[in-house]
Amino acid sequence: IAFSQFMKMTFYGQFVAGEDHEAIRPLIQKNRAFGVGSVLDYSVEEDISQEDSEHEEFLTCSDRMEEKYGAHKQFEDCAGGVTGARTYFDADEAKCDQHMETFIKCIKASGGSSMDGFSAIKMTALGRPQFLLKFSEILVKWQRFFTFLASQQGKDGLEALEQRLELRQLQDFLTKLGARGDFHGWFASRNQETSGCIDMLDWRSLIDGRTKTSDLLVVPNVKQGELEPLLLRFTEEEEKQLARVLQRMDILAKHALENGVRLMVDAEQTYFQPAISRLTLEMQRIYNRETPVIFNTYQCYLKEAYDNVTVDVEQSRREGWHFAAKLVRGAYMYQERERAAERGYEDPINPDYESTNRMYHRCLDHVLDEIALNRKANVMVASHNEDTVKHTLQRMNELGLSPTDNKVFFGQLLGMCDQISFPLGQAGFPVYKYVPYGPVDEVMPYLSRRAQENRGFMKGAQKERELLWKELKRRLASGELLHRPVY
Numbered sequence: 001i002a003f004s005q006f007m008k009m010t011f012y013g014q015f016v017a018g019e020d021h022e023a024i025r026p027l028i029q030k031n032r033a034f035g036v037g038s039v040l041d042y043s044v045e046e047d048i049s050q051e052d053s054e055h056e057e058f059l060t061c062s063d064r065m066e067e068k069y070g071a072h073k074q075f076e077d078c079a080g081g082v083t084g085a086r087t088y089f090d091a092d093e094a095k096c097d098q099h100m101e102t103f104i105k106c107i108k109a110s111g112g113s114s115m116d117g118f119s120a121i122k123m124t125a126l127g128r129p130q131f132l133l134k135f136s137e138i139l140v141k142w143q144r145f146f147t148f149l150a151s152q153q154g155k156d157g158l159e160a161l162e163q164r165l166e167l168r169q170l171q172d173f174l175t176k177l178g179a180r181g182d183f184h185g186w187f188a189s190r191n192q193e194t195s196g197c198i199d200m201l202d203w204r205s206l207i208d209g210r211t212k213t214s215d216l217l218v219v220p221n222v223k224q225g226e227l228e229p230l231l232l233r234f235t236e237e238e239e240k241q242l243a244r245v246l247q248r249m250d251i252l253a254k255h256a257l258e259n260g261v262r263l264m265v266d267a268e269q270t271y272f273q274p275a276i277s278r279l280t281l282e283m284q285r286i287y288n289r290e291t292p293v294i295f296n297t298y299q300c301y302l303k304e305a306y307d308n309v310t311v312d313v314e315q316s317r318r319e320g321w322h323f324a325a326k327l328v329r330g331a332y333m334y335q336e337r338e339r340a341a342e343r344g345y346e347d348p349i350n351p352d353y354e355s356t357n358r359m360y361h362r363c364l365d366h367v368l369d370e371i372a373l374n375r376k377a378n379v380m381v382a383s384h385n386e387d388t389v390k391h392t393l394q395r396m397n398e399l400g401l402s403p404t405d406n407k408v409f410f411g412q413l414l415g416m417c418d419q420i421s422f423p424l425g426q427a428g429f430p431v432y433k434y435v436p437y438g439p440v441d442e443v444m445p446y447l448s449r450r451a452q453e454n455r456g457f458m459k460g461a462q463k464e465r466e467l468l469w470k471e472l473k474r475r476l477a478s479g480e481l482l483h484r485p486v487y
Contacts, residue, residue: 015415017437021109024437027414028109035425037432039264039411040110041120042102092128093244099125100248104255111259116406118295118432120264121252123276127245131238135275143274146203149173160307161314164197201315245279253287253294262324264380267297269332270348281312285321292324292378300360301330301349309363313370313377323370326380326411327363329356361391368392371407372399380432382411389420403429 017024021040028038103121110117124132150156150163152173171184234242256263265280267273280296287293298309309325316323333349340347350356360383370377381392389410395401396408410431412421424431436443 015413015436016443017414017435019437019439021105021437024435025109027435031433031435034422035428035431036421037117037425037430038110038435039118039120039432040106041264041266041434041436042099042106042125042438096126096128096244096248100251103252107252107255107259107261107263110261116260116430118262118264119256120266120434122266122268123245123279124268124272126248128241129272131241131245132272132275134238135242135278136272139274139278142206143200143204146200160200160311164199165203167196167198200311201318204311204315246282249279249283250286253283256293257287262293262295264295264326265297267299267328267330270302270336273299277308277312281315284316284324285319288316288322288324289320290322292322292376295324295326295378295380297326297328298363299328299330299332300363301333301356303348303350303359305359306362306366309366313366316376317370317374320376322376322378323367324378325367326382327360327367328382329360329385357385357388360385360388364388364392365395368395368399368401368408371401375405375407378407378409380409380411382434384412384417384420386420389424403427406430 017027024040028040031038103119103125106121107119110119146165147163149165149170150158153166153169155163155165167184171182174183252263255261265276268276277296280294284294284296296312298305302308312325313323330349336349337347340349350359364379364381367377367379371379381388383389392408392410396403401408408430410421410424410429411434412418412431413434414436421431421433
């Protein structure tokens, strides 16, 4: 109890709105009076512990040509060096359902507070982390196998969407390795407009038919000296887990539609993220046909961020649904860097803050250009960086994008950078505070990340103090010490 009270007086009180959806209502209404909306976030997240990993075999193909395209050490022994202590086993499926019910309450609270709200959800609260880990490993291996095959056709160094595999060459290469299937004929029968080539999006689509292609799509096992399927079939239980996660997502999406709320799927650690993004995209293909209901999150501190954004934008364009993204710099940098160093794999994070800024602006510019070209794209600029906000406003002006279009949103965390959020809101721009809530003990991982991030926020805090002091002196001089908005 004493610890909870201490947290509520310090970190919790600064960055978390309250313990449940009723407790946070006054804060939502107060922000709305200043033109600032809310992204409600029940900040529960799960990870994998060492103890859990000893009971679960979730790595099935970690030794296949790792030096060239494998998911390798990033997915090995994923329990060690990871924060958190809980995960789901079969008996804990009920816990996933409980989290889903909590998210439903969050959606209803968001819909009740405004007609244009957001509600954040975390995929690791809706499914077992071990399953997300295995699914991510399969997806990463599949993508890296494409990159490896592209290198065999002299396509090294090209942007993701510029890499195209010539099917005849691909068939010849796989045949030389010992593959017996007619890959060219099989793919041509699925897509009559390939012109003899396939790109990353065509390649990704093959995952959908994994149960039919597992005998055809093989890779060399360098340790065994033989070919074996790249896409191993999920077990019956894993297929059930996939179905349950999608079912929970489907229920949440339907509630969001009914309540006029948009869903924001949070990004998480890199060893979960491929599965999270894939599952989110599957829901976007269904629910973003008419309006942008589901937003995916892209972490721009990752070296692969631009490829991820451009490929997904292109897929939305080809399939005719609304691309919707939240762009963040990233919240797991210290954990990811330490993990990469411990496991001996390449750091997935950009080398410095400046390169992350360049990546963020590059991704942002691509989406803004897509909005100007195709009004089906949408983006939330989730940033505390004033230069990024100014850059966005300048680009919106250049492209003729109006705040009333509701295509470009701004977002900041509760407790941070009010000097950005509130002026934007009062100027008529769609701006939102990310409003985390939940019991003290369950939001500790979130608070831990906030504490780490704040190592780099001291300059921002100094500026906020200067602005507060300036405003206090102005109010004292004008006799308007208190400002009470009507709401």
